[in-house]
Amino acid sequence: MISVIKAIVMMRKLYVDYAATTPLDPKVFKAMKPYFTEMYGNASSIHSYGIEAKQAIAKSRKIVAELLTAEPEELIFTGSATEANNTALKGHAFKQGKEKASIAISSIEHDCVLNTAIWLEQQGYRVTTIPVDKYGLLKLEELKKALRKSVSLVSIIHANNEIGTIQPLKEIGNLCHEHNALFHTDAAQSFGKIPINVKKMNIDLMTINAHKIYGPKGVGALYVRKGVEIDPLLHGGGHEFGLRSSTENVPGIVGFAKAVELRKKEMGPEATRLRKLKNHLVKEILNIEDTYLNGHPKKNLPNIANFRFSYIEGESLLLLLDKEGIAASTGSACSSATGKPSHVLSALGIKPEELHGSLRLSLGKKNTQADIDYILNIIPKIVKRLRSISPIKKIKTWTSQHNQKI
Amino acid sequence: MISVIKAIVMMRKLYVDYAATTPLDPKVFKAMKPYFTEMYGNASSIHSYGIEAKQAIAKSRKIVAELLTAEPEELIFTGSATEANNTALKGHAFKQGKEKASIAISSIEHDCVLNTAIWLEQQGYRVTTIPVDKYGLLKLEELKKALRKSVSLVSIIHANNEIGTIQPLKEIGNLCHEHNALFHTDAAQSFGKIPINVKKMNIDLMTINAHKIYGPKGVGALYVRKGVEIDPLLHGGGHEFGLRSSTENVPGIVGFAKAVELRKKEMGPEATRLRKLKNHLVKEILNIEDTYLNGHPKKNLPNIANFRFSYIEGESLLLLLDKEGIAASTGSACSSATGKPSHVLSALGIKPEELHGSLRLSLGKKNTQADIDYILNIIPKIVKRLRSISPIKKIKTWTSQHNQKI
Numbered sequence: 129m130i131s132v133i134k135a136i137v138m139m140r141k142l143y144v145d146y147a148a149t150t151p152l153d154p155k156v157f158k159a160m161k162p163y164f165t166e167m168y169g170n171a172s173s174i175h176s177y178g179i180e181a182k183q184a185i186a187k188s189r190k191i192v193a194e195l196l197t198a199e200p201e202e203l204i205f206t207g208s209a210t211e212a213n214n215t216a217l218k219g220h221a222f223k224q225g226k227e228k229a230s231i232a233i234s235s236i237e238h239d240c241v242l243n244t245a246i247w248l249e250q251q252g253y254r255v256t257t258i259p260v261d262k263y264g265l266l267k268l269e270e271l272k273k274a275l276r277k278s279v280s281l282v283s284i285i286h287a288n289n290e291i292g293t294i295q296p297l298k299e300i301g302n303l304c305h306e307h308n309a310l311f312h313t314d315a316a317q318s319f320g321k322i323p324i325n326v327k328k329m330n331i332d333l334m335t336i337n338a339h340k341i342y343g344p345k346g347v348g349a350l351y352v353r354k355g356v357e358i359d360p361l362l363h364g365g366g367h368e369f370g371l372r373s374s375t376e377n378v379p380g381i382v383g384f385a386k387a388v389e390l391r392k393k394e395m396g397p398e399a400t401r402l403r404k405l406k407n408h409l410v411k412e413i414l415n416i417e418d419t420y421l422n423g424h425p426k427k428n429l430p431n432i433a434n435f436r437f438s439y440i441e442g443e444s445l446l447l448l449l450d451k452e453g454i455a456a457s458t459g460s461a462c463s464s465a466t467g468k469p470s471h472v473l474s475a476l477g478i479k480p481e482e483l484h485g486s487l488r489l490s491l492g493k494k495n496t497q498a499d500i501d502y503i504l505n506i507i508p509k510i511v512k513r514l515r516s517i518s519p520i521k522k523i524k525t526w527t528s529q530h531n532q533k534i
Numbered sequence: 535m536i537s538v539i540k541a542i543v544m545m546r547k548l549y550v551d552y553a554a555t556t557p558l559d560p561k562v563f564k565a566m567k568p569y570f571t572e573m574y575g576n577a578s579s580i581h582s583y584g585i586e587a588k589q590a591i592a593k594s595r596k597i598v599a600e601l602l603t604a605e606p607e608e609l610i611f612t613g614s615a616t617e618a619n620n621t622a623l624k625g626h627a628f629k630q631g632k633e634k635a636s637i638a639i640s641s642i643e644h645d646c647v648l649n650t651a652i653w654l655e656q657q658g659y660r661v662t663t664i665p666v667d668k669y670g671l672l673k674l675e676e677l678k679k680a681l682r683k684s685v686s687l688v689s690i691i692h693a694n695n696e697i698g699t700i701q702p703l704k705e706i707g708n709l710c711h712e713h714n715a716l717f718h719t720d721a722a723q724s725f726g727k728i729p730i731n732v733k734k735m736n737i738d739l740m741t742i743n744a745h746k747i748y749g750p751k752g753v754g755a756l757y758v759r760k761g762v763e764i765d766p767l768l769h770g771g772g773h774e775f776g777l778r779s780s781t782e783n784v785p786g787i788v789g790f791a792k793a794v795e796l797r798k799k800e801m802g803p804e805a806t807r808l809r810k811l812k813n814h815l816v817k818e819i820l821n822i823e824d825t826y827l828n829g830h831p832k833k834n835l836p837n838i839a840n841f842r843f844s845y846i847e848g849e850s851l852l853l854l855l856d857k858e859g860i861a862a863s864t865g866s867a868c869s870s871a872t873g874k875p876s877h878v879l880s881a882l883g884i885k886p887e888e889l890h891g892s893l894r895l896s897l898g899k900k901n902t903q904a905d906i907d908y909i910l911n912i913i914p915k916i917v918k919r920l921r922s923i924s925p926i927k928k929i930k931t932w933t934s935q936h937n938q939k940i
Binding site: 141143145148149150151152154157164165166168169170172173174175176177178206207208210211213214222238239240243244246247251339344345346347359361362363364365366373374375376377378379380443446447449450454455456457 | 549551554555556557558560563570571572574575576578579580581582583584612613614615616617619620628644645646649650652653657745750751752753765767768769770771772779780781782783784785786849852853855856860861862863
């Protein structure tokens with residue numbers, strides 16, 4: 129009995145789904161705490177409680193803006209990256225109207241850009257989709273073609289959330305500006321992981337958030353370059369320079385800033401450490417037969433690795449990994465609940481029958497070499513087991529043997 | 535020296551701006567805490583961390599829905615009441631289109647309903663404003679007239695945030711349904727203060743939030759009656775039954791539910807206690823010369839009292855009160871930063887020259903009889919002082935004396 133309890137207690141809990149969300153850094157929690165119960169004022173109130181809250185927001189805005197090389201007044205806090213992306217696209221569309229607005233997105237945008245674009249199209253706005261190559265890199269020639277036909281806003285994800293492929297933002301932004309189009313990028317996954325300079329990268333609008341960088345859930349931000357005009361998505365009391373009304377989530381904003389402050393110091397060394405771990409992981413996993421890497425082998429985030437195992441179902445793989453204490457993902461956490469095949473992997477040209485066999489491992493602060501060793505011990509066994517019961521594998525094997533005999 | 539320090543330390547800090555926001559209840563903080571650093575999963579992930587988060591949200595949804603007499607699947611969590619109000623109005627407008635949608639609001643809506651309606655009108659949607667009487671009660675005859683001309687959605691604030699006047703929701707809802715219009719109410723200020731039953735009150739859509747009832751900032755909810763169709767305001771991964779995408783703010787939602795759970799027990803006795811304190815406050819303040827109550831004398835929230843002092847500026851009053859440690863408001867915290875005269879007070883028919891002399895005291899959990907006594911000691915002195923230097927008062931006095939002489 130004791131050994132059973134010991135086994136349960138000892139069971140490793142290994143989180144490798146940092147791209148879905150991250151635990152709050154204890155330092156972030158500490159920074160937020162006083163704003164819940166002591167300094168709880170509404171930042172719009174003109175008494176001392178309000179001033180205290182207002183000052184905390186101003187300080188936070190400065191800290192977050194700095195990491196993007198933006199001015200504080202170019203940053204509006206939102207409730208999430210989803211809200212920031214919706215604000216960028218709809219805010220532009222509503223401001224310009226159906227005559228002038230024409231939006232281009234890549235075929236591998238996050239659901240919140242993709243579904244916003246689909247909705248805008250249903251509302252009568254013009255939307256174009258730019259394809260990517262087999263690694264997920266935007267086809268720049270296709271973007272140029274679209275720009276020549278007149279596009280008012282281009283929205284391209286910086287680093288894709290499923291496969292980690294990083295787009296050449298500077299070049300894309302430059303092309304946009306040459307054709308008088310605005311350039312928006314969804315940097316929810318890359319912000320705080322790799323350097324971003326909105327000025328040098330020719331970015332006009334950029335989405336970021338807190339909960340992917342050890343900050344709180346429920347807080348994001350939209351960078352809006354000075355001079356860029358958008359309609360607010362949330363109308364009301366005129367908060368955030370009139371661009372996003374709502375009583376400010378003061379503890380959330382303070383937490384966001386603390387997370388950013390920590391990233392400033394940790395980002396560089398952490399990227400090096402995680403890339404080393406990931407490279408080892410990728411090398412070893414690719415030794416498994418019929419296994420492939422989804423996404424670009426080099427131009428990618430230091431912490432995301434997306435694998436494709438032929439003949440098996442990603443969901444089964446996930447469930448068995450979870451049993452072994454490994455928390456991973458098949459791709460986007462947002463769409464994993466719907467069970468639909470990933471539009472990102474489809475866009476890479478992966479065959480329909482192989483779309484379901486993917487696994488995303490996304491590393492973070494707490495992961496160590498021992499974790500990677502543990503994963504490398506578990507995954508091959510699970511893949512073998514699943515393939516042994518896979519009906520697809522059996523058919524393939526039979527066909528192959530049959531063909532050999534003939 | 536010691537006595538100076540003692541005086542500073544002893545200075546009373548008296549918060550009577552609970553309608554702007556409230557401190558987090560320590561029990562709410564305790565409930566939220568584990569979801570920041572331990573149970574930090576993304577509720578859409580299918581591993582154990584995700585399931586844990588998903589279950590916490592489901593449990594929270596049930597608790598919040600219960601207080602409205604709603605089904606859990608009729609409630610979608612949002613990032614704020616502002617977002618919920620924007621979702622209700624825009625979601626209806628976008629779903630119905632410009633041909634079918636026609637929205638009626640009262641003249642005393644919160645900025646986030648008012649400015650949403652103004653924006654929709656600019657976008658080409660039909661919007662009607664229904665006036666109120668001098669107490670802030672909706673003119674039902676005017677509503678009927680508008681409904682006869684065809685209205686698809688009526689949005690009326692339950693209890694006004696500035697003056698506390700409570701509308702007869704059941705009757706309004708009934709009128710709406712008789713004319714096949716949907717009924718939305720912004721209950722951000724009344725929820726958790728007075729009972730609400732969405733079924734009995736004929737409500738189709740209702741906005742609520744957490745930070746006005748000792749819950750966290752950055753969380754709200756929209757009740758959407760089964761069968762009512764709206765477009766989402768935030769498109770993305772399809773969270774919240776497809777009506778509000780965004781990675782769920784798990785600690786925020788858990789905190790919201792805890793706050794609601796506490797209100798279930800505390801709401802009744804607290805309302806009685808606060809009403810008693812308020813009645814005493816109102817009676818005494820009205821003894822000051824040229825002082826009036828804004829809003830309905832009886833049909834109002836137990837905790838909000840809004841006074842109008844002739845000849846003085848509300849802002850000066852607030853600043854002097856703040857110096858004495860009293861944190862109050864001139865009205866809505868949301869618009870206090872802009873300095874514009876209150877559209878709510880204007881709608882009551884208050885003369886332009888008197889619009890700036892208002893003071894809202896909104897009571898809450900920590901306020902005691904001693905606080906009221908302190909306020910009653912301070913306010914008359916400040917009012918007297920301000921009037922003694924008021925140019926308007928001087929002119930009025932001079933005119934009056936002059937007239938007497940003639």
